[in-house]
Amino acid sequence: MSAAADTLRPASNPLLLVREDLRDFAGYQSARSQRLQGTVWLNANESPWNNDADHEGALRRYPDPQPQALRNALSELYGCAPGQLLAGRGSDEGIDLLVRAVCRPGGDAVLVTTPTFGMYAVSARLHGTRVVDVPLVESPQGWTCDFAAIAAAVRREGVKLVFLCSPGNPTGTLLPLEDIASLAREVGGQALVVVDEAYLEYADAPSAIGLLPGQRNVVVLRTLSKAHALAAARIGSVIADADLIDLLRRCQAPYPLPAACTAQALQALAPTARELTAARVAAIRSERDALQSALSALTGVRRAYDSRANFVLARFDDAQAAFDSLLATGVVVRDMRAAPGLGDALRISLGTPEQNRQVLSALAGSVS
Structure with a gap:
């Protein structure tokens, strides 16, 4: 298709939704972004000697901004092409990059569906972007x-x-994939639909990545922080149309991925490690369903919601008493009472079977 024809069909080209002043933005060209060959590297102002703590001599050099081995492993994990994936510092960096690249400060808006992850609104407000809320509906x-x-x-x-x-x-x-697809088609020339799938492994459901071939305005966020147990490594992925990924890469900081974190991620994505991850995800699903059922049976628990993630949201007659009782036994959960519509709620992450029993034992005394 010609460029002129593509321009006439804005839904077909997500770059037309990007800030006009950034569409040709080259970004910072770091020393490692230049694919040069050599044996004596004097182009990045690095120390010629190792730090005494760096016994292997790997830390004095700046890392590859987008290590190809990591991109290959992540794209294989998620079922996309390497060119459709940008690796970064958790999902948070992906959210921030999207807001900065797409929204004009003071001119555009982002939409959230509360109660939801708070970083969408935080990134928007830090960028001077309006936040429009279409709350979720409880039934x-x-x-x-x-x-x-x-x-x-x-x-x-x-x-x-x-x-x-x-x-x-x-x-x-879990949101219905067919409804996400219909929304993306309806707003194709106006907005990007960003689907944050940080917890999808626990849902055992298909990813919105499968929508990309037919809907270029869909963007998917994935992370190794949850199911793959690498929260401290801060490895997240933005998966989208290859042209949009290329632009986001140009907006990214020069060296977003520490070499040590990349190495850990590659080990965690090896076949044997992935088999163990899958087994532990299955165990979490089983524990989740048991915890939700047990919480629902406790007097003083107004409601424990069905969950497709690795946590259970619950409402209490006296959320403060429940929170205090858990803390008294050393259990820390997330107090959700400041979130819109959740003034009586706590979010309880799944732990080991023993830890989950400890939660129920503490709550049995506080809410009865």
Whole structure:
């Protein structure tokens, strides 16, 4: 297709949703971004000697901004092409890059569906970008997303980024993939639909990555922090149209991935490590369902929601008493009472079977 024809079909080209002043932005060209060959490297102002603590001599050199081995491993894990993936410092960097690259400060808006992950709104507000909220709807069946209201808000409010968390944090709700696809089609020329799948491994469900071939305005966020137990390594991925990934790479900091973290991630993505991860994810699913059922049976627990993530959200008659009782036994959970609509709620991450029993034992005394 010619460039002129592509311009006439904005939904086909996500770059037309990017800030106009950044579409040709070259970004910072670091010494490692230049693919040069040599044996004496004097182009990055690095020390010619190792630090005494660096016994292997690996730390005095700047790392590859996007290590190909890591991109290959992550793209194989998620089922996308390496050119569709940008690795970075957790999902947080991906969120921040998208807001800065797409939204004009003071001119555009992002849309969130509260209660949801707080960093979407934080990144937007730090960038001077309006936040439009289309809250999730609570019903006896759980939490649902009002996709029609989201589409209307995109048109009405000048929204450029729609952030959907699936499974949701803190709700644990998995959004229907067909509804995400329909939304992406409806707002194709107006907004990117960003699906944060930080907890998808626990849902045992297909990824929105499968929508990319037919819908170029879909963006997916993934992370190794949760199921792969690498929270401290800070390895996240943005998966999207290859042209959009190329632009985000140009907006990224010069050396986002510490070499030690890359090495740890590659070890964690080896076949034997992935087999162990899969077994532990299955164990978490089983423990999650048992915890949700046990919490629902406790007097004083108003509701424990079904979850497709590695946590359970619960409402209490006296959330403060429940929180204090857990702390008294050394158990720290997330107090959600400051979140919109969750003034009586706590979010309980799944631990080991023994730790989960400790949660139930502490709550049995405080809420009965």
